[in-house]
Amino acid sequence: MTQNGVLEKTYPAASFYDHQGKYRGILAWILSTDHKRIGLLYLGLILLFFSVAVFFGFLMRLKLIAPGFPLMKPQMYNAIFTLHGIIQIFLVVIPAIPAIFGNFFLPIQIGARDMAFPKINLLSWWLYASGAAIVFLSLFTAGGPIDTGWTFYAPYSLRTTVNVPLAVFGVFILGMSSILTGVNLVTTTHRLRAPGMSWFRLPLFVWGVYATAWVQILATPVIGITFALIMIERYFGIGVFDPAKGGDPLLYQHLFWIYSHPAVYIMILPAMGVVSEVIPVFSRKNIFGYKAIAFSSIAIASVGSLVWGHHMFVSGQSDFASVIFSLLTFLVAVPSAIKVFNWVATLYKGSIELKPPLLFALTFIFLFSIGGLTGLIQGALAVNMHLHDTYWVVGHFHYIIFGGMGFGFLAALHYWFPKMFGKMYDMKRTIGGWIILFIGFNILYFPMLILGWEGMPRRYYDYPPPFHTLHLISTIGSWILIAGLIWIFFNLIQGLRRGEKAEDNPWKGASLEWQIPSPPPTHNFEKIPIVGKGPYEFG
Amino acid sequence: MKNRKYRTYILVWLALVILTGITVSMAGMDLGLLSIAIVLIIAAIKSGLVLSYFMHLKYETGLLFKLMIPIVLAALTVFIGLTFSDVAFR
Amino acid sequence: METHRDDMGSKIGMWLFLLSEILLFGGLFILYSSYRYKNPIDFHLAAWELDRVLGTFNTLILITSSLSIVLSIFFVQKGNRRLSGLFLLATIFLGILFLGIKYVEWTAKIGHGLYPNSPRLLGRSKGEILFFGLYYSMTGLHGLHVLIGLFILSAMLVLVMKGKINEHRFVPLENTGLYWHLVDIIWIFLFPLFYLIT
Amino acid sequence: MFVSWATGLSGEVVDQVFFFILAITVFLLGLITFLMVYFVIRYRKKRNPQPSDIHGNIWLEIIWTIVPTLLVLAMFYYGLTGFNFLKKAPGDALKVKVIARQWSWLFEYENGVKSTELKVPVGKPVKLSLTSQDVIHGFYAPAFRIKQDVVPGMTNTLWFQPTGVGTFDVFCTQYCGLQHANMVTKIVVIPVDEFDQWIQKRGKEIEATKGKPGGAQLFHEKGCVACHSVDGTPRVGPTLKGLFGKEERVLIDGKEQTVIADEAFIRTYILKPNTYVVVGYPPIMPPQALTEDELTELVHYIKDLK
């Protein structure tokens, strides 16, 4: 299938893996400005950090298996949940989809040869790697690993003796990386679309990443300055967040959440883009309500920047602010609802093949809905008084981040795997792994919702005996879940090592990335294509 | 045409200097809240001049250039406004 | 394959970066406005202690440096690299002057025992502690931007002299100009907020 | 299986809102899941080889924009009514001051009585005003469904009205450092006359001591027990049993030295804990605001811990 027959496969498929550039060996990767190589560099690091953080998650669950279980000391637990949160949020889920798949596929999907600023793209990766290195370095400095929670709430983060400044400096660097990636993605989308690729012919993944990139540009600097102030405060004591000097700790929380709430949409929007990509391809049908989905991405990105105060309902902020933030929180759920309904409607009268990418995408919808609906429940003012900072919240965000973004990531990985690596994995085995993962996931996280409703506070290294049963179930779930995860990734690695050679277009997709060889050649397109139709017009 | 641009720059610079003079002398007077407003309005005019002439925003075409500053202003207003919904009503 | 050149693209990229810079300072403005709202009188009193003359002088310096960089760009576009270089040099000089005056100001304040966590400052009201905390962090961050700008300007000067920047290829200099103007704009707000509103 | 059924007026209000929203969301989740599964089965490739080309439907879009909007507005409104109730304490409420610090709670009644547990009479509204001495804590009584952060430099308030007697958990829900998970206490709801007796008796005791509590009491009230035992077991901080006169290995400005734990040492330690750090313990003891009398009493008490 070609786009109006313009794209002819006339060239020898010398893939970007075989490209001979200035450098050899590892240098050919870490100094490459090819967006595809950079995407894979991110993939490598992110998977590494992800496994570290999952291991921490496993340790936490193990500690919580029974009241008083003597696995580790309290300080150790406090450090572990902090690191777990920091790594997962700042090192894994925020960069994951935009930096890996956005990098790899956004240029191809819009018919470009590379990003707008290839060198800055490489710089972003280096900043990411150094920021991560600094965060890890902070573990080994005097005072030991940080123990503030990923939120770094003042004044605790100003008083604790551990090396908070170094850790937030690391996150600051990560923020710079994120901003530059955002600048690159927005500019690329504006400037490098192939002729004929009008805004409403963009694949929805591009829309998702584009909206995300704006949030990255506009929200990230706020947390940058917040963390810079934490550093200045620790070294010079200017007092802006220190109540002893007149500072207002709630303003710290405002600044923190001004970024960190939009950040949750940085996590989810690209994943939603992936789902919008996968569903039409496997139902062989145009997406239902293209414009509604595209605009709801923009709506989520913009209205989503106005709801940060729902993390502060019980913090002592004014009741007036709570009311406004609660109202806005409920309104921002509507564009998400629109997306969900459109996805489900796309399945209607399709011709559906339940291959792994679609399976993960549908699981995304299910788990994301649970996560989102639990979000609604805790967004109600009265109920939040009860549920704030309990395991309910922990359940909410694991459902929505891992169930949502995590499964979106898995969908993306299984969807584009043949394109990225030119190999195919064993689809039957993926389904086996999915079953384990899905069961484990729910056994792990559903009890958390009940625990929270019963009043189990979060960030507790120990708990009263009545909570035991549910914690025990949850811990068992974590083992099942990790087994499923290992199964799925093992299967992918097997595919890499001895999978069959993948076709150029195994799923018969209509968007541009499927019209070029697998894996793509260094400059993607021999001739810049001329686009004559939408991304989901099959046959 | 080019030379006119040259002259524009100098004129803009003159305007900036004069506006600075006005704010500084204004500040001596005690007008309370009004003086905050005036001082900020003058600062806004000054940055408007820099943005449109020195930074060429006036001459750029394309929706993106037209939207950028409004987007940032909207973001800042909303951030400050919503923060004040707390700070001012606590 | 030849890397293709997209001047418009570079400019868009630079602008997007500047937007994020605005919000970086935006975070501080949020703090400033909130604390000013909560401690109007203390802020009022503290502002009297800043040197308004030096502040005004610095404002004029930055405005003028904005003019000189814009002229530098103007001349390079017309092919007059010598004048362009001269105006660049003037910009750098003004930037250094600005930092020099800032240095004098800060040392004077520190000499008076008014610096973060100083016993003298801690003895004052909370609003004043906050005012000076914000004063040091905001002008400090701004000064850091001026400093970075100076490095970039010097690099540009070298490029202009080498002819790498010329009438056919001047986007890097234009982008430097954009950055420098932004630093100017931020000062245009910092100046009244700290020195004038009393 | 459930740890805490709702109690108190606040508990009932919150649960109503909770179950209202829960019902809607469970229904929606069921609907979406059902449709998803049904479509995948009904329109699988084998059964439906030819997809229909549908691009969208403007009416459907409008419906599923408006209906969810109305639903969420209803949820918001219901949540708001509950919130209004939770935020407006009746004027005749019993007032109790709550002081939080790492890692213990102190409750102070209007007549000066202090307690480490919150004793309240059944059926009467209670209004808490919460302050913190160090970092942010969170006052959370799950059974009553109420929670409020305790922020240094601010006084936040909270009210509740117990409807039955019993003992209920209080947790700290804002992460506040090492012993966050142990910063727990109880709300003890007792019959009104029992409460009156208790508070009067304690009030008399205070008068008898002219508002000067003894060392043992101070040791509890000032929160020392959160970190120190008096029976020889080390906690977050070293035990204070047998401290007086002991030779103690401490760090002074990072250098390890031996000092004798005399009265001056103990006094300094309590007032400026950062002067010394006992070897083997983290340097986290918070400074205490004490009057001279209180300090003397405390030091006496610690001296006698043999």
Ligand code: HEA
């Ligand atoms: C990817 C991340 C992500 C996403 C997308 C969301 C999305 C949402 N979140 Fe969540 N949230 C987090 C990550 C995320 N959150 C994290 C990490 C925290 C904890 C931070 C911390 O304290 O450490 C948190 C905390 C958090 C709180 C604070 C809890 C507390 O501490 O007291 C609240 C309160 O309102 C909230 C609400 C919501 C809402 C309403 C949405 C909405 O956007 C959800 C919209 C989705 C749906 C509604 C479901 C799909 C739609 C349907 C099934 C159709 C039917 C729908 C309707 C009728 C509307 N979240």
Ligand code: HEA
């Ligand atoms: C993206 C974020 C992320 C992820 C993946 C996880 C994964 C896990 N988390 Fe979570 N967690 C957080 C973010 C995350 N967590 C945050 C922010 C906090 C709050 C910290 C704080 O309070 O400061 C927290 C807190 C937290 C707690 C509460 C601690 C406390 O309050 O005391 C617990 C308790 O059991 C827990 C357990 C687990 C377990 C068992 C796993 C894992 O073992 C689960 C295994 C993984 C999955 C089920 C994901 C499915 C598949 C994929 C994601 C595909 C791969 C994707 C990529 C490579 C991107 N986590």
Ligand code: CUA
């Ligand atoms: Cu106090 Cu947690």
Ligand SMILES: [Cu+2]
């Ligand atoms: Cu949020």
